[in-house]
Amino acid sequence: MVKLNENYQKLQGSYLFSQIAKKVNAYAAQNPDRTIIRLGIGDVTRPLTHSVISALHSAVDEMADEKTFRGYAPDLGYDFLRHAVCENDYRARGCNIYEDEIFISDGAKPDSGNIQEIFDDDNVVGVCDPVYPVYVDSNVMAGRCGDFDEKTGRYDRIVYMPCTAENGFVPELPQKRCDIIYLCFPNNPTGAVIRKEELQKWVDHANANGSVIIFDAAYEAYIKDPGVPHSIYECSGARECAIELHSFSKNAGFTGLRLGYAVVPKDLVRDGVSLNSLWARRHATKYNGAPYIVQRAGEAVYSEAGKAEIRALVDYYMENAAVILSGLKKAGYTVSGGTDSPYIWLKTPDDMSSWKFFDQLLENAGVVGTPGVGFGACGEGYFRLTAFGSHENTAKAVERICAL
Numbered sequence: 001m002v003k004l005n006e007n008y009q010k011l012q013g014s015y016l017f018s019q020i021a022k023k024v025n026a027y028a029a030q031n032p033d034r035t036i037i038r039l040g041i042g043d044v045t046r047p048l049t050h051s052v053i054s055a056l057h058s059a060v061d062e063m064a065d066e067k068t069f070r071g072y073a074p075d076l077g078y079d080f081l082r083h084a085v086c087e088n089d090y091r092a093r094g095c096n097i098y099e100d101e102i103f104i105s106d107g108a109k110p111d112s113g114n115i116q117e118i119f120d121d122d123n124v125v126g127v128c129d130p131v132y133p134v135y136v137d138s139n140v141m142a143g144r145c146g147d148f149d150e151k152t153g154r155y156d157r158i159v160y161m162p163c164t165a166e167n168g169f170v171p172e173l174p175q176k177r178c179d180i181i182y183l184c185f186p187n188n189p190t191g192a193v194i195r196k197e198e199l200q201k202w203v204d205h206a207n208a209n210g211s212v213i214i215f216d217a218a219y220e221a222y223i224k225d226p227g228v229p230h231s232i233y234e235c236s237g238a239r240e241c242a243i244e245l246h247s248f249s250k251n252a253g254f255t256g257l258r259l260g261y262a263v264v265p266k267d268l269v270r271d272g273v274s275l276n277s278l279w280a281r282r283h284a285t286k287y288n289g290a291p292y293i294v295q296r297a298g299e300a301v302y303s304e305a306g307k308a309e310i311r312a313l314v315d316y317y318m319e320n321a322a323v324i325l326s327g328l329k330k331a332g333y334t335v336s337g338g339t340d341s342p343y344i345w346l347k348t349p350d351d352m353s354s355w356k357f358f359d360q361l362l363e364n365a366g367v368v369g370t371p372g373v374g375f376g377a378c379g380e381g382y383f384r385l386t387a388f389g390s391h392e393n394t395a396k397a398v399e400r401i402c403a404l
């Protein structure tokens with residue numbers, strides 16, 4: 001008889017955002033007249049920009065003509081997009097990254113879940129606590145995390161790096177050995193950022209220990225502070241120890257189109273093997289590449305008009321973040337994040353548990369957020385709101401929360 005992957009039995013409940021969706025759908029069914037404002041999952045609400053739409057139209061027309069029709073995309077992505085990424089996201093920032101180190105994919109979520117496949121199951125994984133659940137879940141599925149302890153709410157083989165109000169939600173270097181370290185800055189869920197000199201310490205630590213950092217830069221477009229790095233490759237030595245993940249979802253609104261990329265530098269070598277070649281091998285076997293029309297849409301993001309439109313989109317969401325921050329502060333909430341990131345992290349009132357606050361907000365205000373404990377034990381007593389709503393809904397949500 002077939003045997004199942006028993007590591008899946010170790011996953012806790014359903015995926016955080018599916019669990020929230022289930023609760024919200026049940027509430028909506030029971031309260032059909034209530035307008036629900038969704039500031040839970042970090043999904044965008046503004047339409048795709050003019051440059052992106054026009055690139056999509058042209059690419060669709062090319063697909064309709066036998067002279068310009070395209071079949072399978074190249075394994076690692078079309079050269080035109082890898083070139084645009086390389087020039088704009090790296091060379092323009094002084095980072096030494098080359099086109100053959102960029103792997104186009106269908107998004108940062110699949111990349112962050114899949115990248116662990118190139119590492120042995122014995123490796124010890126270090127994560128921030130709280131943390132985007134995909135990093136932990138994908139390592140649990142691979143059998144790398146040990147058993148879940150109900151009392152602590154943690155897996156016994158993971159090294160958790162607490163992010164608390166005391167350390168400004170930026171973790172200290174781990175005391176225990178970690179082989180694979182996940183970092184995400186600007187951070188999901190806390191909205192915290194890391195300064196370049198701080199990030200440099202992580203790079204030096206990884207190089208000294210032979211570990212690999214998986215740096216999730218999905219929210220870099222939201223950085224305003226010039227002292228905050230957009231890429232880990234702004235730090236020296238990062239080519240030897242870091243993989244970086246990017247998304248077109250949060251800057252350009254591609255959550256429904258799907259496009260992202262991973263950077264795996266050729267200098268990243270362990271046991272005499274280049275991780276670049278391992279990831280290339282995996283891509284060739286397991287991806288069919290993002291669709292041509294979507295890659296053309298991604299290229300349009302880097303045109304002059306495209307860049308201006310993206311800046312306007314980001315500014316739009318950051319205006320929401322400012323409204324949430326100032327409204328909640330005025331109402332007496334302790335809030336952080338939201339200045340260089342689209343997430344606002346708030347302390348629940350009276351140390352209420354984060355799921356209780358979730359229920360209260362949904363039932364009494366019709367507002368959906370994300371309970372902090374869903375991101376890890378250190379998230380208990382916290383709550384995440386996203387800035388990805390419309391101006392109108394965001395203002396209404398703040399009004400309703402403040403009236404609680």
Ligand code: MLT
Pocket residue numbers: 040041042043109132188
């Ligand atoms: C989040 O809400 O944390 C993210 O949007 C989820 C994702 O990007 O997969």
